[in-house]
Amino acid sequence: MRIGFVGLGNMGGRMAACVARAGQEVLGYDVREENVTAAGAKPAASVGELVDGSDIVLLSLPDSKVVEAVMADLLPHARPGLIVVDLSTAAPDSTVRLHALLASRDTAYLDAGISGGAAAAEKGSLTLMVGGEAGELERARPVLDLFSANIFHCGPSGAGHTxxxxxxxxxxxxxxxxxxxxxxxxxxxxxxxxxxxxxxxxxxxxxxxxxxxxxxxxxxxxxxxxxxxxxxxxxxxxxxxxxxxxxxxxxxxxxxxxxxxxxxxxxxxxxxxxxxxxxxxxxxxxxxxxxxxxxxxxxxxxxxxx
Incomplete structure (x- = not known):
């Protein structure tokens, strides 16, 4: 899978670095381009360019307001078969709305709360609590396994963030x-x-x-x-x-x-x-x-x- 990562700050940067250390090429986008290169990722010029060059897009953002802003740039590039995984801590009602928007474009959307902090992100031993379709989680699992030790499917869209x-x-x-x-x-x-x-x-x-x-x-x-x-x-x-x-x-x-x-x-x-x-x-x-x-x-x- 071609892997894209949006938001390479304190947590996202460490998760992206785990993926890069596993030998995977990562396309990254962050408001601070230096965060992208520090994580070992290749900078994308925009969210749209990143989505066009990825089969799975991982988001690690501060809150639902920022997630929704990024989603506005992502949606025009959404397509059948694409997987979006939101690793942010976000409001479940916002998550469910975004899931419906992406589903209308045949794009999968998984909400994946994370636990373990910076140390676990650095070591690739995070715990993930995932909401969304079980089959889509299985498609995403090989990538998520690169920075997590435990992955729990918690239920439908919004369950992971809940x-x-x-x-x-x-x-x-x-x-x-x-x-x-x-x-x-x-x-x-x-x-x-x-x-x-x-x-x-x-x-x-x-x-x-x-x-x-x-x-x-x-x-x-x-x-x-x-x-x-x-x-x-x-x-x-x-x-x-x-x-x-x-x-x-x-x-x-x-x-x-x-x-x-x-x-x-x-x-x-x-x-x-x-x-x-x-x-x-x-x-x-x-x-x-x-x-x-x-x-x-x-x-x-x-x-x-x-």
């Missing part, structure tokens, strides 16, 4: 709650290594206690993952989904407040793990680590975060 929102809401809730607990532990003058060991052997264990805070307490925020702005966007999408489904969502208040606070205090474009510093700021300037530890752990290597 499962992604459910996952990200739990991810955000666990991160925000654990950040609060760890600030409290620090203020209580507890040994943070011991606190995490207890949590990870007890009922409070979660992804953040296992994978994030063992690094954060030493000043390593695992840079390279989802920002506070994007985390807040994902939680808002979940709240909209819950409202549309008629599901009560009292637990959304915590992550909405926490990541909204992080944005307001200047952490908008920082990795979402810095929500702990936002909570620390309002708790008397608390940090889980000392400055020397933070300086020595200031790695920018890609890390798992979503």
């Amino acid at each position: 499962v992604k929102l459910l996952n990200n809401f739990l991810n955000a809730t666990a991160l925000a709650a654990t950040a609060e607990v760890m600030v409290a532990a620090r203020k209580a003058e507890l040994d943070l290594e011991t606190v995490l060991a207890v949590l990870n052997a007890s009922s409070g264990v979660n992804f953040a206690t296992l994978n994030r805070f063992p690094k954060i307490i030493h000043g390593d925020y695992l840079k390279g993952g989802l920002t506070n702005t994007l985390m807040l966007k994902d939680v808002n999408l979940y709240v909209e989904l819950a409202a549309r489904l008629g599901v009560a969502s009292p637990n959304s208040a915590g992550p909405l407040a926490s990541f909204g606070l992080a944005r307001a205090l200047g952490y908008a474009d920082e990795i979402s793990n810095t929500v702990v510093d936002a909570l620390g700021d309002l708790s008397g300037g608390v940090r889980l680590h000392d400055a020397a530890a933070a300086d020595s752990a200031g790695s920018t290597a890609p890390r798992e975060d979503a």
Whole structure:
């Protein structure tokens, strides 16, 4: 298959690089052309040119607004047999509308939420949750296998993006709650290594206690993952989904407040793990680590975060 990739930023660039390292030629388009070449892809002059030169087009974009803008350029070039895979975190209702538009041109459209963060994208070990026709997923699978370790067919169009929102809401809730607990532990003058060991052997264990805070307490925020702005966007999408489904969502208040606070205090474009510093700021300037530890752990290597 001729492979095209639109959106080669933090996540898309790493996924495209996995495909290129597997010996596949990738045609890429990004508003920053340097992102395309850095991923080992060949730059396309436009979305239309990329679609014309591809059998499968992968999208990795910030939100549904951007996906819909790209789709406006893609649609005139859609044709029978083409597969479009949207790897973005997007609103499921928008996804379903785009699926119908592409179906009218006999073009397949799969929504494929991803999880694993920058580290998994770098290693090609992402988890994909896919919505759309099962047969089209099988056609796309050889390409998706190049950057994923787990692929789940979740149901019809929109199901993949729906499962992604459910996952990200739990991810955000666990991160925000654990950040609060760890600030409290620090203020209580507890040994943070011991606190995490207890949590990870007890009922409070979660992804953040296992994978994030063992690094954060030493000043390593695992840079390279989802920002506070994007985390807040994902939680808002979940709240909209819950409202549309008629599901009560009292637990959304915590992550909405926490990541909204992080944005307001200047952490908008920082990795979402810095929500702990936002909570620390309002708790008397608390940090889980000392400055020397933070300086020595200031790695920018890609890390798992979503």
